[in-house]
Amino acid sequence: MPKKAMDILTESMFYVLMALSQGAKCGIDIADYIDHRTFGRLQIGPATLYTILGKFEKERFIQEVFVEGRKRTYQITEKGHIAYLNELARLKQCVADAAAAEGGYLNG
Amino acid sequence: MAETKKKNHTVYRLPPCPIYDVEGTESWLSDLAQEGLMLEKDGFFAGFMSFQRTAPRAAQYRLEAIQKLSGLLSDGDETPSDEVLELSEKYGWEYLVKYGDFHIYRSFDFPARELNTDPDVQAMALNEVRKRQRNAAIWSVIYLIILLFCSLYQQPLLSAIAIGTPCVLLFATLIIWAEIGQLVTFLHLHKLHRKLKETGSIDHKKDWKKKAAAHHVEKILYLCLVILVLILTFQACTSSVMDEGEISLEDYSEDPPFVTIADMDPTGKYSMQELSYSNTVKEWSDWIAPSNYEWHEYASLITDDGTISGPLSITYHETVHPWVARLIAREYLIDAQKSQHFHLMDLQELDVDYAVAYAPSPTVLLQKGNIIIRATVYFNYEDGSSLYQQWAELMAQMLQQTKPEKS
Numbered sequence: 001m002p003k004k005a006m007d008i009l010t011e012s013m014f015y016v017l018m019a020l021s022q023g024a025k026c027g028i029d030i031a032d033y034i035d036h037r038t039f040g041r042l043q044i045g046p047a048t049l050y051t052i053l054g055k056f057e058k059e060r061f062i063q064e065v066f067v068e069g070r071k072r073t074y075q076i077t078e079k080g081h082i083a084y085l086n087e088l089a090r091l092k093q094c095v096a097d098a099a100a101a102e103g104g105y106l107n108g
Numbered sequence: 109m110a111e112t113k114k115k116n117h118t119v120y121r122l123p124p125c126p127i128y129d130v131e132g133t134e135s136w137l138s139d140l141a142q143e144g145l146m147l148e149k150d151g152f153f154a155g156f157m158s159f160q161r162t163a164p165r166a167a168q169y170r171l172e173a174i175q176k177l178s179g180l181l182s183d184g185d186e187t188p189s190d191e192v193l194e195l196s197e198k199y200g201w202e203y204l205v206k207y208g209d210f211h212i213y214r215s216f217d218f219p220a221r222e223l224n225t226d227p228d229v230q231a232m233a234l235n236e237v238r239k240r241q242r243n244a245a246i247w248s249v250i251y252l253i254i255l256l257f258c259s260l261y262q263q264p265l266l267s268a269i270a271i272g273t274p275c276v277l278l279f280a281t282l283i284i285w286a287e288i289g290q291l292v293t294f295l296h297l298h299k300l301h302r303k304l305k306e307t308g309s310i311d312h313k314k315d316w317k318k319k320a321a322a323h324h325v326e327k328i329l330y331l332c333l334v335i336l337v338l339i340l341t342f343q344a345c346t347s348s349v350m351d352e353g354e355i356s357l358e359d360y361s362e363d364p365p366f367v368t369i370a371d372m373d374p375t376g377k378y379s380m381q382e383l384s385y386s387n388t389v390k391e392w393s394d395w396i397a398p399s400n401y402e403w404h405e406y407a408s409l410i411t412d413d414g415t416i417s418g419p420l421s422i423t424y425h426e427t428v429h430p431w432v433a434r435l436i437a438r439e440y441l442i443d444a445q446k447s448q449h450f451h452l453m454d455l456q457e458l459d460v461d462y463a464v465a466y467a468p469s470p471t472v473l474l475q476k477g478n479i480i481i482r483a484t485v486y487f488n489y490e491d492g493s494s495l496y497q498q499w500a501e502l503m504a505q506m507l508q509q510t511k512p513e514k515s
């Protein structure tokens with residue numbers, strides 16, 4: 001069990017960081033990116049998205065870069081990028097472990 | 109349930125569950141939509157919700173926890189930012205109103221993309237509300253403790269006797285009620301947070317009717333209590349300002365249960381000074397002190413030993429129990445000690461439970477059984493010799509004759 005909420009990122013959080021690691025975006029663009037990237041598999045709700053953005057900004061994973069009309073644009077920080085890469089490594093390890101387990105099962 | 113119709117078909121309803129009952133409120137609003145009552149934009153004021161009467165239609169409502177601390181989601185006035193509104197509208201959700209720590213959204217689209225798609229993140233948002241409630245509860249308890257602590261160094265019993273013990277008790281009940289309310293809110297949010305973490309969802313079709321009657325009764329009781337406290341406080345204030353119950357000594361024919369200037373020498377020639385505003389008496393009753401007097405006398409008395417002249421102020425309480433009288437004596441003394449020139453004065457041994465005399469104003473404090481009396485004895489002989497000791501002795505004798513309850 002993680003002691004802090006941000007020790008392990010949820011899927012939604014991971015995709016938000018992924019979206020921002022591809023460049024600065026506003027909330028609507030982040031939602032569109034996730035829809036597009038996952039082919040609609042992961043649908044992120046507005047409340048979820050803006051709670052994540054609020055939490056990330058508080059944790060300094062992202063920062064607001066400019067406001068244009070109704071849109072606020074955010075970019076990922078170094079701390080956020082490290083968190084994203086750490087989570088990516090963890091997920092890769094999970095997949096590698098699963099593949100090894102699957103291989104062992106098949107071989108057995 | 110209260111219902112009022114207006115020309116524009118606006119209907120007002122009292123929510124059947126507390127604000128923090130997210131599941132109950134969402135379910136209730138959705139049920140009302142099925143009856144043709146649609147929550148109006150900004151339709152929440154003074155505990156009531158306003159609805160537009162339309163054709164019955166299925167609608168889903170969602171309560172979203174406000175993230176006050178981030179400053180990201182709002183434009184400073186706790187309403188959702190334009191960007192949040194735009195994205196919500198894109199997925200079929202209309203923002204309606206701020207409701208306590210929540211924003212209410214509505215959607216007529218089925219299925220609409222949920223506002224919350226990640227239960228962990230929703231739990232995180234709810235946790236912010238829970239933390240705010242916890243902090244508010246902690247601060248109010250700290251404030252209450254400080255208040256209680258300070259009141260011990262003020263005059264809680266004397267204030268209760270002056271304002272009225274029922275009013276003070278009702279006010280204390282209100283405070284305790286509010287404290288318990290905050291605790292219940294915190295526990296409910298904690299339960300909801302845990303449910304989200306464990307099951308990953310909340311119930312959007314909760315049976316809100318089960319506890320609706322109890323909630324309404326609680327609200328009505330609380331409102332009655334608030335009104336009662338306001339009325340009693342108003343009465344106490346007006347009574348104090350208008351000097352209600354205070355009468356001139358010239359019109360007072362009773363024999364007070366304490367020593368007055370005339371009692372210093374019953375054979376002397378007594379004459380009241382023509383200062384009617386300072387020759388008054390007030391009698392009143394209270395739960396913890398059934399008999400109370402405020403006595404202000406300004407008189408002269410010609411005796412064989414000389415002329416006594418000056419004012420006498422007495423506060424007399426006959427309490428329900430000797431320990432109440434002793435506590436009141438303590439309150440009087442603590443209050444007197446706040447004076448920069450406070451010092452104890454000599455006082456002979458008296459047959460009472462507690463006796464003390466102090467300056468700057470020559471004041472005698474006597475307690476015997478359930479009677480406590482404080483007298484500021486300004487009057488003296490022409491040569492300036494003080495008479496507080498004689499007054500105290502006579503008063504002690506009178507108390508002995510009244511045979512108050514033993515302490």
